[in-house]
Amino acid sequence: MRSAQVYRWQIPMDAGVVLRDRRLKTRDGLFVHLQMADREGWGEIAPLPGFSRESRDDAEAALRAWSLAWRDGGEPLLPGLPSVDFGISCALAELEGTLPQEADYRAAPLCTGDPDELFAVLAAMPGEKVAKIKVGLYEAVRDGMVANLLLEAIPDLRLRLDANRAWTPLKAQQFAKYVNPAYRERIAFLEEPCKTRADSLAFARETGIAIAWDESLREDDFRFVAEPGVRAVVIKPTLTGSIAKVREQVNAAQAQGLTAVISSSIESSLGLTQLARIAAWLTPDTVPGLDTLNLMQAQLLRTWPGNTLPHLGPEALEPLL
Ligand SMILES: O=C(O)CCC(=O)C1=CC=C[C@@H](O)[C@@H]1C(=O)O
Ligand SMILES: [Mg+2]
Secondary structure, three states, X not given: OEEEEEEEEXXXXXXXXXXXXXEOOEEEEEEEEEEEOOEEEEEEEOOOOOOOOOOHHHHHHHHHHHHHHHXXXXXXXXXXXXXXXXXXXXXXXXXXXXXOOOOOOOOOOEEOOOHHHHHHHHHOOOOOEEEEEEOOOOOHHHHHHHHHHHHXXXXXXXXXXXXXXXXXXXXXXXXXXXXXXXXXXXXXXXXXXXXXXXXXXXHHHHHOOOEEEOHHHHOOOXXXXXXXXXXXXXXXXXXXXXXXXXXXXXXXXXXXXXXXXXXXXXXXXXXXXXXXXXXXXXXXOOOOEOOXXXXXXXXXXXXXXXXXXXXXXXXXXXXXX
């Protein structure tokens, strides 16, 4: 006997969360819950506005159709929408016991504004000190000064930076000018500095600051190849697709000597804890980019160890089937 349920949910976000120039007031998504005999599995389907190609309505229609077909005993193909394929593959993997329980709950602390806050967090961080800062939101010169200040003040810090393609080559140069060349090696990577890949590659060559691809992975002509100055790829499973596809991408990156970083698409705590398991399994040597739970006002179903946000149970879910 199989049963399948699809749920809708909505979580209020912290007041200041801005994504691609728009304020994200709520995070809206779906869960799928599959049961067979005494086994069960959950998966999260939450297209990220401004990043996912599919809308939430598209995702819901595809998820409903797949779930009904599976419940009726079929082995339907994954629908081919990345967020839906990711969520269904997680639910199936839990059901089949193929997603290991062990998780990597280290998260590179994410700092969008005040570097002072980051000082406190890093001072209390055991082991490898790695943090991520959003750049490109203010003046490039200010970003350069902040990065330089942090690298100077915390000698064992490695920084990940993310410009989300905000800079012209000139602005990227203005940023680099303020980062002491002696510290540049401790920029683990700067995600997508410029609008085009060619400009980003030129930036890496000219400044010695390593870059990482994130947005580029969703472009049709993107290939996993080693190029001078490229150190890492950021893999966001909700934007990628099934666990199998995520695994293929991790392998393709590692085969080229690139670091693969499993990263959040601002999933709820359910999806994030599954990403922490995927990271422990597929990229055990790399701190994942999963510090996004505190952008929300609540956790859903499963909790992230040590997180103090309120926890909402099944009563917060709206069943759709
Ligand atoms: O990668 C991380 O460390 C955290 C996730 C993160 O930075 C992002 C998640 C989703 C959308 C973006 O604003 C941002 C990114 O661009 O990588
Ligand atoms: Mg990014």
